[in-house]
Amino acid sequence: MIRPFQIGIACAGLAIPIGSLAMSSLADCATIEADIARLACYDQLAGRADQPASEDKPSLLTENWELAGNAALFHLRRYKPVYLLPYFNASRANPTPSSPSRGVASSNPAQLDATEAKFQLSFKTKILNDIFGSNGDLWGAYTQSSRWQLYNREHSRPFRETNYEPEVMFLWRTNQGILGMRARYLAVGINHQSNGQGGALSRSWNRIIGAIALESGQWTVTLRPWWRVEEHGSEDDNPDLSDYAGRGEVLATRVFGGHVLSLEARHSLRGGDRSHGSLRADWAFPINDRLKGHIQLFNGYAESLIDYNHRSTYLGVGFSLVEWH
Incomplete structure (x- = not known):
């Protein structure tokens, strides 16, 4: 005592x-x-200087998915990157979008500039915490991306395409070793994505998406297979969408020294004339404490829903406020 x-x-x-x-x-x-x-x-x-005890910084997945078990409900979190790309150039524009069920949108090709602007907004929030004892969270998320013909003055600078993507997902926290990495969560969710247009320009699909997120040091890898909820007959605006936009994706992200590198690969997981996919690379680099420069390179199909069966290469340059996760 x-x-x-x-x-x-x-x-x-x-x-x-x-x-x-x-x-x-x-x-x-x-x-x-x-x-x-x-x-x-x-x-x-012994020559030891007094130093305050340092706390381990939480990993990217731990912080942004609240894997430590924090119960901060309805607190907005980053999800997908939030950026503005004033320069977004397509190697091949798509003036006559079409689908098997709707045909060609118009007999008169749209007067499009190859260079436009693109921006994306995205966030998520935890809705329920620890549904099953001390684990199991319910999240809601929303992502919106737009392609804007900003420099097409002759045709009143129209918004060419906007994609809306709400989703709900159930997440199970874990910490298991897999292939030299740590699996930090498993998830399953329901995702709706559409472009809000009608007639021959209408594009939409509903998916059930599974996910497993792995991390090791500065790297995170997320695997997301999905299953499309089939629509019946004439209700399906784009019956072959999965053969172009894919049936799954792999996202690898590295964060270091204020830089964020990410590579996203999608594929239809089919062979022959149903084999299609895409690659997207993003590099965000620091400009100041809150603003990053952003470069995006995309090659393949389905850069947007309206262009799901159109192949092109896109280069975007601009700024980002928020990166992955």
């Missing part, structure tokens, strides 16, 4: 000026009765 006079001795020992602790030998330190002051003397002889 620590007595009051012992606490007083310890405090008196701590009050000794640092210079007086610079003893010439271990024997001098041994003569100090107060434990804390005696240890400080030994530390100074």
Whole structure:
């Protein structure tokens, strides 16, 4: 039991000026009765400077998916990147979008500029926490991306395409070793994506998406297979959408020194004339504390829903405020 006079001795020992602790030998330190002051003397002889205990910084997945079990409900979190790309150039524009069920949108090709602007907004929030005992969270998310013919003054700078993507997902926290990485969560969710247009320009699909997220050091890898909810007959605007936009994706992200590199690969998981896919690479680099430069390169099919069966290469340059996860 620590007595009051012992606490007083310890405090008196701590009050000794640092210079007086610079003893010439271990024997001098041994003569100090107060434990804390005696240890400080030994530390100074060993050349150890007082340093505050540092806390381990949570990993990217832990912080942004609240994997430590925090119960911050309805707190907005980053999800997909939030960016503005004033320069977004297509190697091949798509003036006559079409689908097997709706045909060609118009007999008159749209007057499109190859260079436009693109921007994306995205966020998520936890709706329910620890549904099953101390695990199991329900999240909601929303992503919206637009392609804007900003420089097409002759045709009133129209918004060419906007994709809306709400989703709900159930997430199970884990920490298992897999292939030299750590699996941090498993998830399954329902996703709706559409472009809000009608007639031959209408594009939409509903998916059930599974996910497993892995991390190792500065790397995170997320695998997301999905199953399209089939629509019947004439209700399906684009029956072959999965053969172009894919049946799954792999997203690899590395965060280092303020930079964020990501590579996203999608594929139809079919062979022959049903084999299609895409690659998207993003690099965000620091400009200041809150703003990053952003470069995006895309090659393949389905850069947007209206262009799901149109292949092109896109290069985007601009700024981002929020990156992955």
